[in-house]
Amino acid sequence: xxxxxxxxxxxxxxxxxxxxxxxxxxxxxxxxxxxxxxxxxxxxxxxxxxxxxxxxxxxxxxxxxxxxxxxxxxxxxxxxxxxxxxxxxxxxxxxxxxxxxxxxxxxxxxxxxxxxxxxxxxxxxxxxxxxxxxxxxxxxxxxxxxxxxxxxxxxxxxxxxxxxxxxxxxxxxxxxxxxxxxxxxxxxxxxxxxxxxxxxxxxxxxxxxxxxxxxxxxxxxxxxxxxxxxxxxxxxxxxxxxxxxxxxxxxxxxxxxxxxxxxxxxxxxxxxxxxxxxxxxxxxxxxxxxxxxxxxxxxxxxxxxxxxxxxxxxxxxxxxxxxxxxxxxxxxxxxxxxxxxxxxxxxxxxxxxxxxxxxxxxxxxxxxxxxxxxxxxxxxxxxxxxxxxxxxxxxxxxxxxxxxxxxxxxxxxxxxxxxxxxxxxxxxxxxxxxxxxxxxxxxxxxxxxxxxxxxxxxxxxxxxxxxxxxxxxxxxxxxxxxxxxxxxxxxxxxxxxxxxxxxxxxxxxxxxxxxxxxxxxxxxxxxxxxxxxxxxxxxxxxxxxxxxxxxxxxxxxxxxxxxxxxxxxxxxxxxxxxxxxxxxxxxxxxxxxxxxxxxxxxxxxxxxxxxxxxxxxxxxxxxxxxxxxxxxxxxxx
Amino acid sequence: xxxxxxxxxxxxxxxxxxxxxxxxxxxxxxxxxxxxxxxxxxxxxxxxxxxxxxxxxxxxxxxxxxxxxxxxxxxxxxxxxxxxxxxxxxxxxxxxxxxxxxxxxxxxxxxxxxxxxxxxxxxxxxxxxxxxxxxxxxxxxxxxxxxxxxxxxxx
Numbered sequence: 001x002x003x004x005x006x007x008x009x010x011x012x013x014x015x016x017x018x019x020x021x022x023x024x025x026x027x028x029x030x031x032x033x034x035x036x037x038x039x040x041x042x043x044x045x046x047x048x049x050x051x052x053x054x055x056x057x058x059x060x061x062x063x064x065x066x067x068x069x070x071x072x073x074x075x076x077x078x079x080x081x082x083x084x085x086x087x088x089x090x091x092x093x094x095x096x097x098x099x100x101x102x103x104x105x106x107x108x109x110x111x112x113x114x115x116x117x118x119x120x121x122x123x124x125x126x127x128x129x130x131x132x133x134x135x136x137x138x139x140x141x142x143x144x145x146x147x148x149x150x151x152x153x154x155x156x157x158x159x160x161x162x163x164x165x166x167x168x169x170x171x172x173x174x175x176x177x178x179x180x181x182x183x184x185x186x187x188x189x190x191x192x193x194x195x196x197x198x199x200x201x202x203x204x205x206x207x208x209x210x211x212x213x214x215x216x217x218x219x220x221x222x223x224x225x226x227x228x229x230x231x232x233x234x235x236x237x238x239x240x241x242x243x244x245x246x247x248x249x250x251x252x253x254x255x256x257x258x259x260x261x262x263x264x265x266x267x268x269x270x271x272x273x274x275x276x277x278x279x280x281x282x283x284x285x286x287x288x289x290x291x292x293x294x295x296x297x298x299x300x301x302x303x304x305x306x307x308x309x310x311x312x313x314x315x316x317x318x319x320x321x322x323x324x325x326x327x328x329x330x331x332x333x334x335x336x337x338x339x340x341x342x343x344x345x346x347x348x349x350x351x352x353x354x355x356x357x358x359x360x361x362x363x364x365x366x367x368x369x370x371x372x373x374x375x376x377x378x379x380x381x382x383x384x385x386x387x388x389x390x391x392x393x394x395x396x397x398x399x400x401x402x403x404x405x406x407x408x409x410x411x412x413x414x415x416x417x418x419x420x421x422x423x424x425x426x427x428x429x430x431x432x433x434x435x436x437x438x439x440x441x442x443x444x445x446x447x448x449x450x451x452x453x454x455x456x457x458x459x460x461x462x463x464x465x466x467x468x469x470x471x472x473x474x475x476x477x478x479x480x481x482x483x484x485x486x487x488x489x490x491x492x493x494x495x496x497x498x499x500x501x502x503x504x505x506x507x508x509x510x511x512x513x514x515x516x517x518x519x520x521x522x523x524x525x526x527x528x529x530x531x532x533x534x535x536x537x538x539x540x541x542x543x544x545x546x547x548x549x550x551x552x553x554x555x556x557x558x559x560x561x562x563x564x565x566x567x568x569x570x571x572x573x574x575x576x577x578x579x580x581x582x583x584x585x586x587x588x589x590x591x592x593x594x595x596x597x598x599x600x601x602x603x604x605x606x607x608x609x610x611x612x613x614x615x616x617x618x619x620x621x622x623x624x625x626x627x628x629x630x631x632x633x634x635x636x637x
Numbered sequence: 638x639x640x641x642x643x644x645x646x647x648x649x650x651x652x653x654x655x656x657x658x659x660x661x662x663x664x665x666x667x668x669x670x671x672x673x674x675x676x677x678x679x680x681x682x683x684x685x686x687x688x689x690x691x692x693x694x695x696x697x698x699x700x701x702x703x704x705x706x707x708x709x710x711x712x713x714x715x716x717x718x719x720x721x722x723x724x725x726x727x728x729x730x731x732x733x734x735x736x737x738x739x740x741x742x743x744x745x746x747x748x749x750x751x752x753x754x755x756x757x758x759x760x761x762x763x764x765x766x767x768x769x770x771x772x773x774x775x776x777x778x779x780x781x782x783x784x785x786x787x788x789x790x791x792x
Contacts (some may be wrong), residue, residue, distance in 0.1 A: 031731035035750040071754035219710035222751030257657075257694050258747060298653055299693030301748065315652035317691040374711035376753035383754065414711065450711045464714050468748070473690075577772050579724070599727070602720050603771045 004277025005285030006163045009154070013277075016155040023059045025102060026080040027051075028143060031051050031430075032067025032226055033261055033381075035074035040064070046094045060102055063152075064229015066142035069384035070130050073113065078125050078143060085125040086111040116380070116402060119406040130381050133399045135362070137370050138346045139386045142230040147265045150272035159278055161352035162237050164285045165244055174245040175201060178348065180356035184366035187213055187304075187341030188419070188445045188521070190367070190434040193348075196338060200328040201246045203336035208248040210239055210290075211332070211339040213309060214255045216264065217301040218417025219250060219468065221448030223372040223384050224342035228255065228262040231346070232269035233540070238345035240278065243290045246338050252291040254309055257299055266294050301418075301472035305520045306339045308474070319476050320520035335502075341446065343372060363389035367433035374484035377450040378405045387432075387473035394428040397451060406511040408453035410550075412536070416445030418465045419525030421532025422458060441532040443525065457554035458537040459544050465529035469522060480523030487530060495555040499545035508534060540611060549620030556600045559619045562626050565590045567614035574615060595627060649680055652688060656695050665699045701736040701743040703781045705729075706760040710749030713756035717769075721757050722746065724774040741782065 029035075029044045031527030047062045068076045073087035079101060084109070086097065093111060100106045112121040113128050122128050125143075145152040153159070165174050179194030200208065212235060216224040227235060239251050255263050270292055273279045281289045282460065295313050302308045304319035311320040331337025347369060350360045360368045367389040373396065376382050380402035387396060387457045393413060397403065404410045421442035430436050434444050438502040452461065470484035488512055490503050510529030518524050534541065543549040550558040563574070563583075570588040582598045593604070609614040618626055652674070659670045664676025664740040666689055675682045689695040707722045726732060729742050752758055761777045 033750070034752045034754055037755055037758075037767060071752070076685075076756065082661065217748065219714075220712045220750035220753055222749070222753070225751055258750065277640065296654075296657060297692075298695065300691060312653065313650065315649040315688070317688055350653070374751075374753065377715050382712075417711075446713070452715055456715045461711075464711070579727070579771075579775075599723075601724055601727075601771045602717070606770045606772060 004613060006167060009159060009163060009276070009284060012151070013157075013160075016151045020155060023565075027060065027062045027097075027102070027580070027612075028065045028076060028078045028080055030066075030068040030072075030078075030143070030525070031064040031147075032071070032229060033222070033259075034067070034071035035076060036261070040075035041094075042091060043089055043094065044140070044425045047077075047090050047098075050094055050098055054098065056098075056102070061254065063146050066145055066147050067384065069139060069226070069386075070128070070381065071384070071498055072382040080144070083125045083610055084123055085128055087113050092527070119354060123317050125352075130385075130400055130402070131343065132382065133161060133395065134384045134386050135370050135388045137342060137350055137362075138227065138234070138372060139231075139384070141234070142226070145231055146499055147230055147232055148268050150233060150276060153231065153266065154276075157353070158233055158349075158408060159237055159276075162240055162278065163284060163351035164243055164352055166284055170510045171201065171245045171247065174241060174352070177356050178245070179197055181351045181359040181364075182356075183344065183347055183351060183359065184367060184434065185341060186343035186347070186371065186446070187567075188416070188443065189316055190444060191413070192342060193344055196328060196340070197242060199326070200248075200336050200338040203329050205336050206247055207250075207335045209332045209337040210243045210246060210248045210251040210334055211306075211309065211313075211337060212239055212251070212253040212338055212342055212345050213304065214253055214259075214342045215297050215304040215309060216259075216342070216446060217304045217472075218257055218419075218448045220376050220414075220445050220450045221374045221417060221446045223374050223447055225256075225259045225262050227264050227342050227346050227372075227382055227411060228253075228259070229508070232262075232266045233273065234349055235266075235342055236269060236279075236345045238348035239282065239292060240290055241348050242338060242340065244288055246336075246374040248338065249290055251290065252295050252313055252332075253292060254295045254297060254313060255302070256297045261633060263294065263296055272504040284409040299586040300474075301468075302474045302520070302522050305522060307340065308520065310337065317472050317474070320507070322519060333524065343447075347505045364431065364433045367437055371432070371444070373446055373449045374445045375401045375449050375451070378408065378456070379451040380404070380405055389433045390431045392429050393423065394433050396449070397428070401429055401451070403430045404453050409453060410451070411454050411456055411460065412452045414442075414450040414461065414529075415448065415451065416443035416525075416528070417448045418469050419443060419521065419528055420445050420448075421528045422452070422461065423532070424536040441528065443528070443534055455552055455554070457495075457552035458540045459550075460552075460554050461490060462529045462533045463488065463495055464492055469526040473522060473526070477518045477520075477523055479514045479517030480519075480526060484523075484526055486510055487527065491530070494541065494544045495550070496557040497544065497548040497555070499541075501545060503545060504534065504538070504541055533589050543620070547620050551619070553617040553619055555619075559600065559617050560595055560623050561593055561598060561600060561602070562616050562618055563591050564614045564616055567612060569612055569614070571612070573607045573609070579609065649678060652678060652680065652685065653692070656685075656689055656692075660695050663699070665696045667760045668697075677717065698736070701740050703762050705758075705762075705781070706741050706745045706747050706750075707733075708750045708752075708756065708758040708760070710753065712753035712755070713749075713758055716756045718725070718757040720771055721774065724771045725759070725778075728774055728778055733734045742778070759781070761764060779789060 044064045075089050077086040139201045150576045177199050183193045184190040279291050300318045303312045305320045308318035308320045370386050372386045385400050412424050414422045466487045470488045473480045475481045514527050568590045575583040582594045605615045733746045757769045759766045
């Protein structure tokens with residue numbers, strides 16, 4: 001018999017909340033992977049050390065929390081309960097934060113976020129434009145919770161939804177509630193979650209499984225990782241609720257191996273959940289039993305496809321298989337299996353707690369609730385944003401993302417990862433939901449949103465994605481295995497300036513064949529980046545093929561670096577930094593690049609001082625004109 | 638390896654776990670391990686070979702002393718990751734997945750490490766280097782190399 005029951009859980013919750021109230025101040029430090037890379041752990045340690053030194057432990061708590069989402073400004077420190085938002089904190093700032101803000105209650109202006117549009121300093125986290133326009137539901141607790149301490153989650157009402165369904169709802173009622181909420185799968189395809197659960201529930205078997213798909217492989221998307229790292233219990237609670245509704249007794253969380261912190265935090269969370277009687281036999285004293293195992297992936301993009309993922313858990317190569325039978329009928333080891341994405345599971349407790357009506361009030365007609373996007377690329381505010389479905393691309397990119405980096409011109413936004421497509425500037429007013437994105441030739445995918453500016457070559461981007469899918473194709477279906485390879489070869493040829501007039505037709509033809517002849521989502525969607533770039537940026541393809549011209553000045557074979565004689569001040573900087581000694585010249589004399597030696601690494605372009613900007617890139621006819629000039633030949637040493 | 642073997646049940650579902658353990662322990666999957674796993678799990682060696690070569694996590698060759706990983710995620714790509722990779726390739730004289738002749742460096746690429754705000758990113762022995770420029774490549778390699786003075790002293 002489980003010693004923990006629902007009443008115990010409520011008691012624990014009250015106890016924790018009471019003890020927390022006594023804590024006056026809490027310094028929260030973002031502990032997401034982005035901030036880790038900035039060195040947040042050292043910052044957290046230093047804060048703890050200093051608090052100890054000054055003997056403030058009784059009145060001040062230091063907590064490393066889940067990801068705050070504003071990765072651009074890491075390491076992020078938020079001082080609660082006021083919510084004072086400090087960004088880009090360095091070790092040298094720590095003493096001042098403690099003496100000024102913690103003790104003297106004064107804000108340090110230097111560490112505040114400055115709104116680039118108004119040039120005003122913003123004190124509180126909730127007033128920062130990046131957060132202000134978002135609607136954070138699934139992410140709402142990330143910044144308050146220490147993911148390695150279950151009591152933080154419980155104190156904020158965690159596992160209340162579980163108590164509710166275990167004792168007040170039948171499994172049918174749970175499914176009805178989820179169906180009524182209109183929640184759709186957040187992994188890409190957007191199937192109705194409640195419907196999926198129902199099919200699995202109706203499948204006849206004494207053994208059923210639920211799986212959390214955390215094999216987040218889309219490059220540039222990391223919202224699932226942030227949830228697992230930052231608030232693993234919300235995912236676990238969602239899974240227990242789903243298992244109860246379906247009648248499953250065993251669950252798996254399949255995590256990508258590239259996410260070590262997520263693996264660690266989930267493992268800790270599962271142990272703690274077991275200790276608190278939330279997993280295992282007779283959960284919270286009820287008759288329901290269920291446990292979850294963690295499965296570390298081994299680095300294969302295709303294992304994010306549901307049938308491949310199950311093959312991988314079974315210890316085999318991650319090959320997808322024909323559907324039907326659908327996993328809900330015959331899944332893991334032939335048993336009915338329900339598989340949902342991390343974000344989908346994390347939505348479940350919120351729906352149970354607040355009701356289907358509340359949830360379906362958010363979003364658009366066909367797509368309910370919020371969606372987390374990872375806004376990355378050439379954008380000012382890189383980070384994770386949670387917005388209601390139906391927000392326009394423009395709002396996300398400009399109002400939240402702060403617009404394109406370095407005042408460059410916006411060119412396209414890529415959504416849906418390697419299966420998605422590029423959406424051009426004239427479609428920025430598109431309200432985002434499952435249907436509109438598909439209509440535009442792209443897809444929701446897991447929620448990657450990569451912003452591209454005028455310096456991004458769309459042919460190169462298409463080649464990049466096809467190169468990716470070609471390497472990740474499992475090889476089972478010939479059109480995908482061979483077709484993607486052919487696409488890469490044609491695209492590579494075009495980026496090298498060796499494209500042929502018929503290549504565009506060839507690409508379209510091949511793309512259609514691959515889409516029609518592949519078994520799983522990987523092959524069926526792999527040509528999307530080619531098709532959308534051809535649809536919206538055909539002129540760039542034509543420029544590459546006809547004029548040997550890369551308008552974005554990206555494709556190495558089509559560009560040259562050139563030092564403008566009238567601008568060069570002869571500072572020797574580029575000359576010293578050239579790794580192949582292709583630059584000749586003397587101090588105060590104009591430098592010249594030897595085009596035969598130049599490997600186009602771009603070092604000279606990078607180091608030339610912004611005031612001088614003497615190094616330019618040329619393509620097409622201008623390039624040819626410069627190459628004909630005798631001055632470009634190397635001056636003999 | 639004996640110890641590792643005992644920890645696992647005899648079942649195909651444990652294969653990937655076991656391979657992870659062996660890879661972590663040795664830094665690669667030695668051929669002897671394949672035959673031992675085959676006997677223990679009653680799976681053919683060819684099946685195991687098929688599984689381990691399918692996944693990127695497992696290698697059949699030991700890695701070098703230092704591991705340099707370049708993030709090739711989309712955000713890093715549009716911010717110039719291919720230029721950074723080219724420079725590492727040129728400086729080290731190896732292709733991604735290969736190890737230098739002196740066994741010092743292994744160069745690898747990864748699809749995305751999800752630290753997109755820092756892109757392009759290079760990771761040298763677990764340390765993140767963000768906003769990389771081609772001229773930063775040299776320093777990362779030099780910093781990882783054993784210090785000449787120090788090693789001389791040790792000898």
